[in-house]
Amino acid sequence: MARLLQVFGFLSVLFRGATLTFQSLAVGGIVFLIFVVRRADEDSTALRHACLRWIRRSALALAAMQISYVLANSIILRQSADMPLRDVLGANFVLAGVIGIAAAFTIIVLSSSARSSGYIDLLLPAAAIIASSVMTSHSVARLDYRAPLVAFTALHQAATATWLGGLPYLLIAIRQVQSPEVARRLSARFSQLALVSVAVLASAGFMLSLAYVGSLKAVYGTSYGAMVATKVLLFGLLLFLGALNFQLLRRGPASSILASLKRFGEAEIGIGITVILTAASLTSLPPAADLAQDRVTGSEIIARMSPHPPRFGSPSVQELPEDAYAAQKKAFEVGPLSTESYVPGQTGTRPNTPAEKAWSEYNHHWAGVVVLSMGLLALIAQAGKISWARNWPLAFFGLSAFLFLRSDPETWPLGPVGFWATLADPEVLLHRFFAVLVIALAIFEWRVQTGRVASGRARLAFPVLIAISGALLLTHSHSLGNLKEEVLAELSHIPLAILAVTAGWSRWLELRLPSENQTRGVMARLWPVCIALIGVVLLNYREM
Amino acid sequence: MQPGRRNLCAFILFAAAAALLIVAPASAHAVLLESSPALKSAVSGPDVPVKLRFNVRIDALRSRLTLIRPDGSAQALEISKQTPPDTLLAEATGLAAGAYRLRWQVLASDGHITRGEIPFTVTTS
Numbered sequence: 001m002a003r004l005l006q007v008f009g010f011l012s013v014l015f016r017g018a019t020l021t022f023q024s025l026a027v028g029g030i031v032f033l034i035f036v037v038r039r040a041d042e043d044s045t046a047l048r049h050a051c052l053r054w055i056r057r058s059a060l061a062l063a064a065m066q067i068s069y070v071l072a073n074s075i076i077l078r079q080s081a082d083m084p085l086r087d088v089l090g091a092n093f094v095l096a097g098v099i100g101i102a103a104a105f106t107i108i109v110l111s112s113s114a115r116s117s118g119y120i121d122l123l124l125p126a127a128a129i130i131a132s133s134v135m136t137s138h139s140v141a142r143l144d145y146r147a148p149l150v151a152f153t154a155l156h157q158a159a160t161a162t163w164l165g166g167l168p169y170l171l172i173a174i175r176q177v178q179s180p181e182v183a184r185r186l187s188a189r190f191s192q193l194a195l196v197s198v199a200v201l202a203s204a205g206f207m208l209s210l211a212y213v214g215s216l217k218a219v220y221g222t223s224y225g226a227m228v229a230t231k232v233l234l235f236g237l238l239l240f241l242g243a244l245n246f247q248l249l250r251r252g253p254a255s256s257i258l259a260s261l262k263r264f265g266e267a268e269i270g271i272g273i274t275v276i277l278t279a280a281s282l283t284s285l286p287p288a289a290d291l292a293q294d295r296v297t298g299s300e301i302i303a304r305m306s307p308h309p310p311r312f313g314s315p316s317v318q319e320l321p322e323d324a325y326a327a328q329k330k331a332f333e334v335g336p337l338s339t340e341s342y343v344p345g346q347t348g349t350r351p352n353t354p355a356e357k358a359w360s361e362y363n364h365h366w367a368g369v370v371v372l373s374m375g376l377l378a379l380i381a382q383a384g385k386i387s388w389a390r391n392w393p394l395a396f397f398g399l400s401a402f403l404f405l406r407s408d409p410e411t412w413p414l415g416p417v418g419f420w421a422t423l424a425d426p427e428v429l430l431h432r433f434f435a436v437l438v439i440a441l442a443i444f445e446w447r448v449q450t451g452r453v454a455s456g457r458a459r460l461a462f463p464v465l466i467a468i469s470g471a472l473l474l475t476h477s478h479s480l481g482n483l484k485e486e487v488l489a490e491l492s493h494i495p496l497a498i499l500a501v502t503a504g505w506s507r508w509l510e511l512r513l514p515s516e517n518q519t520r521g522v523m524a525r526l527w528p529v530c531i532a533l534i535g536v537v538l539l540n541y542r543e544m
Numbered sequence: 545m546q547p548g549r550r551n552l553c554a555f556i557l558f559a560a561a562a563a564l565l566i567v568a569p570a571s572a573h574a575v576l577l578e579s580s581p582a583l584k585s586a587v588s589g590p591d592v593p594v595k596l597r598f599n600v601r602i603d604a605l606r607s608r609l610t611l612i613r614p615d616g617s618a619q620a621l622e623i624s625k626q627t628p629p630d631t632l633l634a635e636a637t638g639l640a641a642g643a644y645r646l647r648w649q650v651l652a653s654d655g656h657i658t659r660g661e662i663p664f665t666v667t668t669s
Contacts, residue, residue, distance in 0.1 A: 076657060081608045081649055091606055093655025141574070141600035141653040143630055286575045290599035 015069035017280035019100075020157075022065055023133055024276060025058035026107060027126045027158065028165020033119050036166070036189045037173065047176045051169055052111045055122075059111075062129070063104035070097035093136055100132030130158050138212065138287060149211055152204040159201035160279075163194045164272035171265045174258055183258055188249050194242060202235070212287035221295030222288035223487050227278060230474060230494050234275045237502065241268050244519060260519075263512040267505040274471040274501055281474065296487045304488050310365035310539050311358065317414050319355035352485075357543040363406050364541035370399045372535025378528035381449065390449045393462075396442030400435045407431040441465055459511050463527075467504025473497035485543075495537050503530035574598050574652035581646070581664040589639040589666040594621060594632075594646065601629040601653040608649045609634050614642030629653075639666045 033051045037044055074088050088094065103125040110122055134140065134157065139149035170190045174183045209228055219225040245264045248257045352360070377392035405414060408428045412419040423429055444461035447453045474497045506526040513520040580595040581587045594609060609621040609632060624633040632648065644666060649659040 073655060073657070077606065077651060080657065080659075081606065081651075083606065087606060091603065091651060091655070092653055096655065136655045138600075138654060143601060286599055290575065290577070 015065050015072065016283055017277050018065045019062060019069065019133070020276050020280050021273065022058050022062035023100075023129050023157075024161040024165030025168065026055055026062050026104065026165070027129055027161035028163070028167070029055035029058060029169050030107070030119070030122045030126045031162045031193070032166040032169040032173075032190070034123065035193055036170075036186055038118055044177075047173055050172050050176050054169065054172065056108050056111050059104040059107040063101050063108075066097050066100045066104065066132075070094055070101075092140070096132045096135035099128055099135070103128035103132065127158075130154055130161070133157055137283065139208075142211070145211060149208065152207045156201050156204040156208060159197040159204065160276070163197035163201065164269070164276065166190060166193065167265055167269050167272060171262055171269075174262055174265075180258055183261075184249065187245075187261055191242075191246055191249060198239065198242070205231075205235075212289055214289035217295065217298075218288035220301060220491070221297065221487065222291055223490050224282065224285045224288040224291075226487065226490055226494055227282050227285065227474070228288075230498065231275055231278050231282070233498055234271055234278065234501065238268055238271050238275065241271070259514045260517045263509055263514075266512065267509055270467055270505055270508070271501060274467070274474065277471055278474045294484060296484050296491070300484070301488070301491060304542055305492070305540070307540055308542060310368065311361045312365065314362040315355040315358045317409050320359060320409055321353060321356070352543065354544065359406075359409065360543055361541060363402075364538050366402060367399060368535045368538030368541070370395050370402070370535070371538055372532055375528050375530075375532025375535055378531060379525070382524060382528065391446065393442050393445035393449055396438050396445075400438040400442070403431065403438065404435040407435075437465065460508065463504045463507040463511065465504075466500050466507070470497045470500030470502075470504060473500065489543070492537070492541055496534055499530045499534045499537070503527040503534070506530065574600050574602065574650050574656060574658040576648070576660055579646075579662050581662065583662050584664065586665045586667050589641065589668065590637065592636045592639055592666060594634040594636055596632045596648055598630050598632075598650060598652075602632060603651040603653060604632060606651040607632055608647075610647040611636050612645040612647060614640075614644065618647075641666050641668045 029051055033048065033055065037047055037051060070093065073093055074091075077083055077091065078085065078088050106125040106128075107122060110125070111119070131154070134150055134154045137153045137157075139146065139153040142149050170187060173186050177183045177186065213219055213222075213225045213228055219229050241264050245261060245268075248260055248264075251257075374392045374395045377389045377395075380386055381389035381392060408431055409415050411417040411421075411428055423432070441462055444453075444458055448459050448462065453459055473493050503526075506523040510520055510523040510527065513523070575598065576596060577599050578597045581592060596609075604623050604625065604627055607623060609623055611619045611621055613619065619636075621634040621636055627633045632650065636644075636646075642665070644664055646662040646664065647659070648662070649657065651657055
């Protein structure tokens with residue numbers, strides 16, 4: 001039970017993110033099948049079967065996620081509140097889960113039977129899936145304007161599913177159909193559908209932001225507001241790629257545009273997942289409008305973000321608390337908690353000491369020097385003037401060693417805690433994993449840059465890992481309170497995340513777009529600039 | 545690679561990315577806006593009315609209030625059934641002077657569980 005409590009926060013966001021993802025895939029597939037494929041005037045039997053297969057798989061995965069969420073939440077509720085099973089079963093989240101699970105299985109059954117007529121009946125369980133998701137959204141628990149907020153949330157989620165959930169089916173369709181002209185027609189139809197969806201989701205999102213964020217000051221003064229702003233920025237990136245697609249469809253001949261369409265679609269799916277996960281992370285935060293106290297002010301942000309000389313001198317290990325984790329546990333037990341509301345299993349927070357802050361700033365600043373150098377060397381390498389500049393990924397080795405030594409100073413080799421003992425701590429383990437990941441990045445990308453790998457999927461390791469790192473930064477833990485230090489830290493992480501996502505997917509497009517596509521050249525210059533900017537942001541990172 | 549297998553790979557990648565990208569703990573969102581007794585306040589006994597107001601609708605039937613007495617013993621408080629949707633009401637009776645803690649756990653209407661603790665002191669009236 002104690003262990004379940006410890007991972008409860010992790011589990012609930014995991015299930016929520018996965019549920020939103022599979023819900024988008026299932027509902028998006030159904031809408032694609034009915035409004036894009038069904039209206040195709042060619043014989044599209046094979047394509048319909050392919051879509052149905054993926055709709056079934058998505059619905060099955062959705063049902064599995066819903067069952068897992070309902071079970072985990074029920075066990076926590078039953079154990080932590082000593083509640084009879086009958087009472088647990090009557091909870092709203094159980095009812096919502098049952099509706100979602102029943103709808104997912106209905107989709108599996110309906111999409112399995114062979115039929116010659118349309119699939120319009122699949123829209124009913126698709127609507128039930130959206131309803132079940134809305135039942136566990138912020139809107140249901142609101143005190144004011146509940147009905148309109150429920151309606152806007154439903155529209156927002158349905159439009160997201162139609163657009164982002166439909167994208168993978170467009171890629172499947174482009175691969176399935178033989179004729180480029182048919183593929184172009186399907187893409188044009190999907191574009192129209194996507195345009196409507198974008199308008200609906202943006203309008204509904206705007207109305208939801210008015211209710212949940214409330215003011216411009218809350219956009220930059222709270223974690224919730226900052227995350228909503230991030231979602232809007234990523235949405236802008238998606239729109240930019242969508243506009244490139246739209247232009248392609250209107251201009252080039254069918255045979256030459258399909259390859260580009262597929263590649264833009266891949267990047268859109270990747271950024272789309274990031275947006276959906278940011279949304280899942282948002283559901284775990286109290287809306288900004290509810291937290292009027294302790295917001296970060298504009299002057300505090302300017303004071304924190306204004307350029308300062310980097311810190312290249314580090315405090316000694318002896319100046320740090322002997323055992324940071326024990327100190328945090330003690331702070332949690334004796335209080336006062338820095339936040340008065342928390343989820344079961346969440347540990348208390350302890351403000352960092354000045355030495356810990358200086359230690360962290362030093363880490364960020366030296367990492368910034370390395371990353372800025374890599375970005376600049378990558379740009380120089382592209383210009384082709386200095387041949388050794390191509391070896392820039394080797395700098396990742398230095399970064400990895402630096403992370404390994406400095407990220408957990410109380411552990412081996414700097415601190416008293418032994419190497420094997422540290423592996424039992426999930427946080428240290430995660431840091432060690434990142435250090436290994438950075439080495440993997442170095443090897444993969446160095447081989448690509450120096451021409452040792454000229455084709456194949458190994459080339460995509462670097463962009464995928466960079467994009468995943470960016471998304472990870474957007475989905476890290478949030479406190480329930482409006483802790484100023486946490487909001488300020490989040491505000492400095494958001495630009496890093498957006499730059500990493502942009503760098504990852506622009507490098508992906510550079511590698512994947514056909515050589516005749518002119519956008520490829522722009523993407524080739526964009527990602528090194530993003531990496532250099534990540535270095536600049538890291539160099540100005542501050543905790544005090 | 546066959547288109548079917550390629551699609552399977554893409555699907556697994558999509559799902560794995562979704563799972564991988566959210567390996568961070570997070571919290572739910574019912575937060576305590578005001579309470580009586582207030583945090584670290586002194587109230588006069590022996591009977592102390594309890595009122596907790598949250599930022600969202602609360603499922604009162606599936607929420608819990610527990611009083612931790614100065615000797616460490618716990619007493620469940622009965623939550624009033626007639627309350628506004630965002631509020632929990634109860635009454636702690638017969639309290640002697642001393643340091644108490646009020647533990648609360650609520651289920652928000654959207655299914656999130658949150659908890660917290662309010663330390664307060666009872667003085668003789």
